[in-house]
Amino acid sequence: MNIKSKDIARIHTTLRIAFDAVVVNKVRTFLTALGIIFGVAAVISMLAIGNGAKKEVLEQMKLIGVNNIIIKAKKLDFRDSGNGQVEASQDDKDNKSKENLSAGLNLQEAQSIKKIIPTVKYIGVESSNESSIMFSRKRVNGSLSGVNDDFYKVYQLGLDHGKFPVMRNYTNAAQVCVIGHNLKSKLFPKTSAIGKDIKCGKSWYKIIGILTQRGQSSGLSDNVALGNIDMSVFIPLQSYLKRHNDKSKITERMLKDDDYKDPNRNQISTIIVQVFEANQLKSTAEIADRILQRKHSGASDYTITVPELLLKQEQKTRNIFNIVLGAIASISLIVGGIGIMNIMLASVIERTKEIGIRRSLGATAKDVVFQFLVEASIISLFGGLIGVFFGVGLAFIIGKLTEIPTIVSWFSVMVSFFVSAGVGIVFGYMPAKKAAKGDVVVALRYE
Incomplete structure (x- = not known):
């Protein structure tokens, strides 16, 4: 001691x-x-x-979705001649004829990819443009997107209130929409938005759902970034193709065709392919590329990106x-x-x-x-x-x-x-x- x-x-x-x-x-x-x-x-x-x-x-991997492959259309440069006719720019006219004659991405190609490739779980489709969005006297700038049912699944979008469009809304081109969380806060800060009508461009849509706040993907290339979902309006794809024709996607082939005004031709800006497992991403992207190359006659008017591989x-x-x-x-x-x-x-x-x-x-x-x-x-x-x-x-x-x-x-x-x-x-x-x-x-x- x-x-x-x-x-x-x-x-x-x-x-x-x-x-x-x-x-x-x-x-x-x-x-x-x-x-x-x-x-x-x-x-x-x-x-x-x-x-x-x-x-x-x-967080970026969560935003862009798991096991997704992003296929985006390359936009050709078009201008208005002044008499209401759409013309291809001189630069595009000088491109290879196969690029000028490409019909671009369309619904049929998306359906073919899902049918031919067994590793595809969902295939989301989107066509979008910037739009002014109005309610009463309030006006904000946002994005208007026409999407199919799988689009919400591939990006794992959830709802705060309301519901997603049902199948009949797609088939009959219903004027219904789902809006982003921040857009709701700007247009309806103190009241419920469900059941209200908003104006997107020249068309009116009834709000049936409010998305959960998502956040914006940052630090990604344009071929990967999803954009600001929280400030977007989502409508059935058929409604978009029927009411919001985007002239920037019209090709020379369509100009030469009598029926080029068909809204279902070359109106898809993005195809999102989701596979079952991450190890299927590379092979699925290669097969999808071969399918599109054949359908586009070899034209390089689209890009295929595997965001998960890029992020890793x-x-x-x-x-x-x-x-x-x-x-x-x-x-x-x-x-x-x-x-x-x-x-x-x-x-x-x-x-x-x-x-x-x-x-x-x-x-x-x-x-x-x-x-x-x-x-x-x-x-x-x-x-x-x-x-x-x-x-x-x-x-x-x-x-x-x-x-x-x-x-x-x-x-x-x-x-x-x-x-x-x-x-x-x-x-x-x-x-x-x-x-x-x-x-x-x-x-x-x-x-």
Whole structure:
């Protein structure tokens, strides 16, 4: 019991001496801790950027849907001649004849893809354009999209209120619609929108459903981005083809045809193919490409994109970038540790006589080693604590001033903090051993 009490008293005395030594030399302590402060701050901010990038990729994958293949029509450039006739631009007339004569994407092709390829689960179809949307005296700009029933399934769209169009709404081109969450808030901030009529372009539609807030896909190419669903109006595809003819999609073949005004020809802007499993994406995209190449006579008037593969590649690139940033930040921690070692070595030389006095009064070599290790640990923990606050603040500032998302996790904070303590112990050990090895008589004579 007496031995244990003496050990506790010895440890307490050593801790008090170490703490007093750190407090007395405030400027030296702060300058020594600077390397740790910057190192911990850099590690936390870099990990926050990495976590934010990972979350952003996952959110984008959720927005674009799982296991989807996006087929988009390439728009040819058309202009109005001034007499009500639509003409192809001179640039398009100079293109290859097979491109000019392509009928573009249509419903029949979408149905063929679903019928021919067994790995297809759903096939969504969309045709859209920007439109002014009115209710009473309120007018907002948004997107008007004609879609089929599978469109809501491939993008996993949910409803806050109301219902989706039923099959007869599609077959009889009913004037009903489902609107986005933000559009409802702008047009009907305090009242229910269900059953109300809104005007899109020149046509009126009755609201039967309000979509759950979705968010907007960002950082994606035009061939992948879904657009702002929250500010969109969705109507049955047949209603769109009947009432909203888009002249920008009319091809030269249609101009030469007597019946080119048929709304079901070349009026599909996007086909979304959803497969059952992720490993079927690449093969399904290749088969769909061959089907469209044959139907379009080899014309390259569409693009096929597999967003999940693109996002996974983007995530892989970001992970490599984050590893590089983390390595650079870790180097600053090592530099901070070297700084602690250098200052502690200088401190050992300066305090040689103090060490000799302690040894002559009964302190053991272990006590001296423990004292200097405690001093190094206090300095590194002090730097780690301040570095945590700086790192969290830096991550917050980066997130606010830039478009880079940042997420600070408790794991990264705790790891950085305890690593800083480890750096103090590792780099403080050599100065501590040097202090303990000195001869007591020589130390007492040191001036």
